[in-house]
Amino acid sequence: MRPLFHPAIEDVRPEAILHALADPSRAAIFAKIMRAGCVEACSALSAVGDRIIPKSSLSNHFKVLREAGLIRSERHGVELRNYSRWAEVEARFPGLLAGIINAYASAVGTDARAADTAGPR
Amino acid sequence: MRPLFHPAIEDVRPEAILHALADPSRAAIFAKIMRAGCVEACSALSAVGDRIIPKSSLSNHFKVLREAGLIRSERHGVELRNYSRWAEVEARFPGLLAGIINAYASAVGTDARAADTAGPR
DNA sequence: CCCATAGTTCCAAAATTCCGAACTATGGGA
DNA sequence: TCCCATAGTTCGGAATTTTGGAACTATGGG
Numbered sequence: 001m002r003p004l005f006h007p008a009i010e011d012v013r014p015e016a017i018l019h020a021l022a023d024p025s026r027a028a029i030f031a032k033i034m035r036a037g038c039v040e041a042c043s044a045l046s047a048v049g050d051r052i053i054p055k056s057s058l059s060n061h062f063k064v065l066r067e068a069g070l071i072r073s074e075r076h077g078v079e080l081r082n083y084s085r086w087a088e089v090e091a092r093f094p095g096l097l098a099g100i101i102n103a104y105a106s107a108v109g110t111d112a113r114a115a116d117t118a119g120p121r
Numbered sequence: 122m123r124p125l126f127h128p129a130i131e132d133v134r135p136e137a138i139l140h141a142l143a144d145p146s147r148a149a150i151f152a153k154i155m156r157a158g159c160v161e162a163c164s165a166l167s168a169v170g171d172r173i174i175p176k177s178s179l180s181n182h183f184k185v186l187r188e189a190g191l192i193r194s195e196r197h198g199v200e201l202r203n204y205s206r207w208a209e210v211e212a213r214f215p216g217l218l219a220g221i222i223n224a225y226a227s228a229v230g231t232d233a234r235a236a237d238t239a240g241p242r
Numbered sequence: 243c244c245c246a247t248a249g250t251t252c253c254a255a256a257a258t259t260c261c262g263a264a265c266t267a268t269g270g271g272a
Numbered sequence: 273t274c275c276c277a278t279a280g281t282t283c284g285g286a287a288t289t290t291t292g293g294a295a296c297t298a299t300g301g302g
Contacts, residue, residue, distance in 0.1 A: 002281085010231070014224035015145050022139035043279065054261050059281055078268045078279050093227065099220035103135035106214065110131075122250065122297065164248065175292050180250055199248050199299045 004066060004073050009088045012069030017089070017096065020068035025053060026061050027104050030070055034084040034101065041079045125187065125194050130209045133190030138210070138217065141189035146174060147182050148225050151191055155205040155222065162200045 021027045028048045033039045046053055053061070062082065065071045072083045089097055142148045149169045154160045167174055174182070183203065186192045193204045210218055 013231075014221065014228050015143050015148070017224070018139045018143035018221065022136050022143050024136050027136070041279075055280070056261055056263090056282080057259090059279095060260080062280090075268090075280095078277095080280070093220070093224035095216055096220040096224045099214070099216040099218075100135065100139065103138070103214035103217045107135050110134075162248070176249070177251080177292055177294090178290085180248095181291080183249090196249095196299090199246095201249070 016068040137189040159204045
């Protein structure tokens with residue numbers, strides 16, 4: 001098992017962030033980690049809206065988020081602990097994440113699949 | 122030739138916008154149209170940075186931007202006139218486009234391919 | 243009517259994404 | 273220590289998307 005790769009914040013590219021968050025499932029996963037600050041266990045997020053995500057796809061989603069610089073993952077025993085890198089990304093690209101997360105939140109209701117990106121009720 | 126399709130602003134989805142702008146060429150094209158307010162002729166944009174974009178790919182890029190709700194295209198004689206739908210998109214998803222365009226602009230220099238997304242000098 | 247220009251469509255090759263199945267790593271028990 | 277369960281990763285092929293050359297369409301002159 002290759003050690004987890006995390007880009008330095010100065011190596012993070014806007015296109016990677018947009019690509020990562022252009023997928024509603026990934027955006028929902030990221031939104032949840034963001035709001036919680038930290039989410040333990042990838043499998044805690046195996047359902048987005050009503051859609052069940054297979055383990056292998058989930059693993060890949062986390063990898064995409066990680067390599068885009070959006071989250072930091074640490075192995076703790078048998079599971080992964082995922083932290084959002086919001087503060088770092090915000091410092092590098094001010095307003096980017098807020099704009100994206102708000103956009104998804106305000107599109108809820110028009111698109112069921114992104115339901116979990118909904119902001120605080 | 123099928124008439125050009127433009128989604129109503131309320132049908133515009135965040136994932137379509139992110140997907141459209143996750144491509145540095147498209148982001149550069151959109152940034153240029155945005156700054157100019159309107160750009161005539163797709164072919165005026167056939168080079169992004171040092172990369173030459175084939176006609177057919179360019180045509181497709183404009184289609185993606187159009188169907189994501191980012192631009193409005195009108196046929197004027199033999200050429201297309203492209204307008205940014207910034208104001209509408211901004212009203213629906215406040216801060217989204219600014220965040221994205223600023224992110225690309227501030228990444229310039231670290232990534233040559235996105236050079237044209239640079240903001241006002 | 244013919245030509246040039248501007249863009250679109252077609253279609254096949256290349257690149258990506260998706261996901262089931264097999265695998266690896268870690269932490270308990272017995 | 274050995275075995276099992278859990279959590280996640282990797283492999284590999286099918287499905288989807290993207291790319292771009294060549295042929296096509298539409299419009300405006302001479």
